Amino acid sequence: MEYCVLGKNIDKSYGAKKVLDHVDIHVPMNSIYGLIGPNGAGKSTLLKCIMNLIRFEDGNIQVLDNSAGMGKYELNRTGSLIEYPCFYDDLTGKENLLLHSRYMGYYDKKRIDEVLHEVDLTRADQKKVKNYSMGMRQRLAIARAILIKPELLILDEPINALDPEGIKKMRELFIKLNEKQGTTIIISSHILSEMDYLASDIGIMNNGKIIKEKPLEEIHKENKDKIVARVDDISKASILLEERGIQDFKIMDDGQIHIFDLTYDTSCYAELFVQNQLKLYQIDVVKKTLEEYFFEVVGGN
Known part of the structure; x- marks a missing residue:
């Protein structure tokens, strides 16, 4: 597989605190790589290392086929937004973008109008950035x-x-x-539901390490959908399922039954319970979310 960013054994410490601990990262070319993890996991530090904004003590990062990492040539092919965006507040949004295009050696004034339209800031292009809301600043970034x-x-x-x-x-x-x-995108976030919509590949980061990397499609395949049922007598429901030859289910502490055997649909299970005089309060097919997978991997509740 061809990688746009490939990092091996990246270490970074601030004093006695180790922020990155032998991190390996594999970002496939043309992917949307979701880097997820709790606050303080080391996500921003890792992105700064990739961008060569801070130095790391050990390891290697290959960026856009350059084994030496992010250099001037790679910077001219990379866009970034890391932490709080800074602008010239007394200039307009359009003027800020014009300055940036000159700095990057990218002389296409039409492109400035295009990106302002794409982030829905066309009507505010002549407004000084000091008068922007936080959301507008983020979109300008x-x-x-x-x-x-x-x-x-x-x-x-x-x-x-x-x-x-x-x-x-x-x-x-x-x-x-x-x-x-064909832009390869690395997005760090702790909003897991959004990554479930957006990412093609997932890297889970915790305590300064990337502890799992996988295509999101594989995560969904491995983490089966389930039928969630709630009845008035869990023990009787369990016996009925076993008598029907269904073994792949789990009794939950909150009184639910999670059935992973999808040979039968919800109507069949509902009929089984109701015909045997059980009160059925709930039955639904529930898709396993990225959030559930994340907490399984990091061991959280």
Whole structure:
């Protein structure tokens, strides 16, 4: 497999505190790689190391086929948003983007109008950034990150401060960049439901380590859907299932039965329980979420 970013044994400490502990990361070319984990897991530090914003003590990071990591040539092919975005507050959004395009050597004024439209800031392009809301600043930062049509896009919590409509629009924008332009995107987030919508590959980070990497499609295949039922007599329901030859189920502490055998649909199970004088309060097919998988991997509740 070809990788856009490949990191091996990355170590980073601040004083006595080890923030990155022999981290390996494999970001497939043309993927949307969701780097997920709790606050303090080391996500932002790892992204800074990839961007060569901070030095790491040990290990190696290959970026865009350069085994030496992020250099000037790679920077000119990379867009990024890491932590709080900074701008010239007394300039307009459009003026800030014009300055950035000059700095990057990317002289396409039409592109500035395009990205402002893509992040829904066209009507505010002449407004000074000091008068922007937090959500508007975040969208301007995303516009700046995608301005040069990067091959690699690195985004650290990009949907912070966005409302639900803004989150949806940015999700659609990232998917379009990935599918239409072939942009490889690394997105760090602790909002797991959003990564479930967006990512093609997942890296789970905890306590300074990436403890699991997998395509999201594989995660969904391995983590089967289940039927969740709630009845008035759990013991009797268990006996009925066993008599029917169904062994793959689990009794939960909250009084639910989780049935993983999907040979029969919900109507068959409902009929089994009701015909045997059980009161059926709930029965649904529930898809296993990325959030559930995450807590299984990190061992949380």
